[in-house]
Amino acid sequence: MAVRVSSDFIAAIFVGAVLGWGVDQIAGTEPLGFIVLLLLGFAAGVLNVMRTLGLVAQAPSAQARAAPPPAAVSSAGNEARRDDTEEKGREGR
């Protein structure tokens, strides 16, 4: 579990840094892209870790599967379910 969480975290930071560096090389915005995307990489890393640990709702698609098809459930029930998942997501962010 420890390796799983740390690899999720570090991978996102690394990808953010590489993306930022690449943007800088192409656009010539020397340190700016690197700084911004590195920080966003940290954010993505935290998101990854929270998803791995199940503290935040899974990637959007997983929610869709968890909810029953709309035809089978009344609109009120559907509404409540969506509120529920939304709140879970907000609490994490």
Add this chain to the structure above:
Amino acid sequence: MANDPIKQFEISTIVPIEIANLDLSFTNSSLFMVATTAAVSAFLVLSTKGRGLVPGRWQAAAEMSYEFVAGMLRDAAGTQGMRFFPLVFSLFMFILFANMFGMFPYFFTVTSHIIVTFALAMLVIGTVVIYGFMKHGLGFLKLFVPEGVPGYLVPLVVVIEVISFLSRPLSLSVRLFANMLAGHITLKVFAGFVVSLSGLGFVGIVGSILPLIMTVAITALEFLVAFLQAYVFAVLTCMYLNDALHPSH
């Protein structure tokens, strides 16, 4: 040196092949990949040869591995996901057998090289991206826009989601590679303690009992890790394939 813990990961050329300045030599790593594939094929072909209605021991093992992976894929990606069964099953069996081969003394562990695990992870993510765009067109990009996010936050969230998506192949490969590398090094270091301590006379031999117990315990743990990492890789593959099948919500 006899107990250099890194030596076991060295690549050595068996049959040198060079085409257009590219080093395509057949190495010990290639040899064990071929051996892994051959062992998986032999296991599945030979065990299902009888096709008994009441399975024998080997056939039961083969059916169990099928049921295991099929159940995993169905849970994660639904019945639609079953079209990816050949991919997931091949990946699972390859990694499992490669990890288990690594547990034999003097054998090479294919999955302890990051380039191998990274290639496997890129295969998975490449499948997800290509199939996602083929099936949903640009609708696949909805994967990066979560529902219920206020408008002014969308650009920020999209960038974070994209980075999170791109980090998947990296974390998938690093996880498998790091587990195998760290496990084998630990095993070798503790086994090395036994050898060097027992060279110190009576006190050393008594003292070497502790690392010996550790070595035995870690060997058992490594068998668990070998299976667990193959399982984790396959489960995450299923989850990512699910994204390709149902990107929107």
